[in-house]
Amino acid sequence: MHKVRVRVVEDALDANNTIARANREDFDRSDVTVVNLMSAPGAGKTALLERVLADTGDVRVAVLEGDVEGSLDAQRLASLHVPVVQINTSGGFGGECHLDANMVRSALPSLPLGDIDLLIVENVGNLVCPAEFRVGEDVRAMVCSVAEGEDKPLKYPLMFRACELAVVNKIDLLPHVDVELEQLLYNLQVVHPGMEHLLTSARTGDGVEALRDWLVSRVKDRVAA
Numbered sequence: 001m002h003k004v005r006v007r008v009v010e011d012a013l014d015a016n017n018t019i020a021r022a023n024r025e026d027f028d029r030s031d032v033t034v035v036n037l038m039s040a041p042g043a044g045k046t047a048l049l050e051r052v053l054a055d056t057g058d059v060r061v062a063v064l065e066g067d068v069e070g071s072l073d074a075q076r077l078a079s080l081h082v083p084v085v086q087i088n089t090s091g092g093f094g095g096e097c098h099l100d101a102n103m104v105r106s107a108l109p110s111l112p113l114g115d116i117d118l119l120i121v122e123n124v125g126n127l128v129c130p131a132e133f134r135v136g137e138d139v140r141a142m143v144c145s146v147a148e149g150e151d152k153p154l155k156y157p158l159m160f161r162a163c164e165l166a167v168v169n170k171i172d173l174l175p176h177v178d179v180e181l182e183q184l185l186y187n188l189q190v191v192h193p194g195m196e197h198l199l200t201s202a203r204t205g206d207g208v209e210a211l212r213d214w215l216v217s218r219v220k221d222r223v224a225a
Contacts (some may be wrong), residue, residue: 013132013133016100016101016102016133016134017101017134018101019100019101019102019105019136020101020133020134020135020136021136022101022105022136023101023104023105023108023135023136024136024137026108026113026136027113027119027136027138030113030114030116031117031222032113032116032117032118032119033117033118033119033138033218033219033221033222034118034119034120034121034135034136034137034138034139035118035119035120035121035137035138035139035140035141035215035218036121036123036130036134036135036137036139036140036141037049037120037121037122037123037140037141037142037143038123038126038130038131038140038141038142038143038159038163039123039125039127039142039143039144039145040125040126040127040144040145040148040152041125041126042125042145043125043143043144043145043148043169043170044143044145044169044170044202045122045125045143046073046076046077046122047202047203048143048167048169048200048202048208048211049063049077049120049122050076050077050080050202051202051205051208052208052211052212052215053077053080053082054080055212056118056212056215056216057216059117059118059215059216059219060115060116060117060118061082061116061117061118061119061120062082062083062084062085062111062112062116062118062119062120063077063082063083063084063085063119063120063121063122064084064085064087064099064104064107064111064119064120064121064122065077065084065085065086065087065122066087066089066098066099066103066121066122066123066124067086067087067088067089067124068088068089068090068095068096068097068124069088069090070088071086071088073122074086083111083112083115083116085107085110085111087099087103087104087106087107089103089124096124096129097124097126097128097129097130098123098124098126098129098130098132098133099121099123099124099130099133099135100133100135101133101134101135101136103135104121104135104136117219118215118216118218118219120215121135121137127152127155127156127159128156128158128159130159131158131159131161131162131163132158138218138222139164139165139218140162140163140164140165141163141164141165141166141167141214142159142160142162142163142165142166142167143166143167143169144166144167144168144169144184145168145169145170145173146168146169146170146171146173146174146177146179146181146184147170147173147177147179149179149184150179150180150181150183150184150187151187152184152187153184153187153188153190153191153192154187154190154191157191157192160188160191160192160195161191161192163192163195164195164196165195165196165197165198165214166188166192166195166196166197166198167197167198167200167207167211168181168184168185168197168198168199168200169200169201169202170201170202170203171199171200171201171206171207172201172203172204172206181199185197198210198211198214
């Protein structure tokens with residue numbers, strides 16, 4: 001029984017990777033850079049994006065918003081007058097706790113790929129499943145809140161190993177939570193040596209410009225290549 005279950009999982013991931021490659025080919029044809037943004041629920045992805053997307057200069061951005069139910073986050077981002085497409089995993093996808101390549105592919109006809117430079121996929125809040133499913137992205141970034149504790153990289157290592165950037169958010173809460181920032185950063189390096197990180201606060205705006213620069217630089221890297 002155990003071997004059968006492993007085989008089913010491997011088949012599902014193989015199928016997902018095939019669709020992810022098809023997505024990537026579509027993105028490449030349109031010269032669109034794709035960032036898969038992941039986190040636990042409540043880490044502050046949407047609040048950071050509200051800050052970042054308020055001004056991205058000449059880089060044209062769209063968002064694929066993943067949630068199990070509802071469109072509250074999509075409405076917040078749409079108010080910034082950027083294209084936003086909602087994916088609810090409960091709507092025909094079984095209420096999954098992550099976005100997979102097929103879900104993203106189903107949303108591609110609704111995206112103006114020819115008119116954007118950067119697509120941000122705001123994944124469903126979860127520290128486990130999203131790390132296993134590629135969606136056709138160029139890079140992955142994850143947001144972790146200091147309120148989650150410094151042990152999260154050690155408890156959920158795959159998520160941190162799967163990403164190129166860790167955004168340590170809500171640093172304005174450091175005086176009010178029992179968390180050692182240096183220990184959190186140390187744990188990041190233990191799990192993913194050399195991993196880049198940024199310190200941010202969506203509430204105060206600290207680090208938002210650095211995050212914006214990081215996202216914009218992903219687009220410029222593609223152009224330079």
